[in-house]
């Protein structure tokens with residue numbers, strides 16, 4: 244599974260980083276997504292909650 248993040252759409256609401264901090268995190272000033280740290284189901288649930296629609300999930 245691949246998760247793409249659109250920086251221009253992100254409103255920095257923090258839903259993703261608060262919901263799954265091991266997956267969605269900021270390292271060295273860059274937003275990173277580590278899909279190995281949770282199940283696909285859990286990640287999909289959080290990406291669906293993004294109020295800005297900043298995530299695109301592909302298999």
Ligand code: SF4
Pocket residue numbers: 248252253254255256257258259260292293294295296297298
């Ligand atoms: S949930 Fe969406 S808007 Fe909020 S920080 Fe994450 S990507 Fe940005």
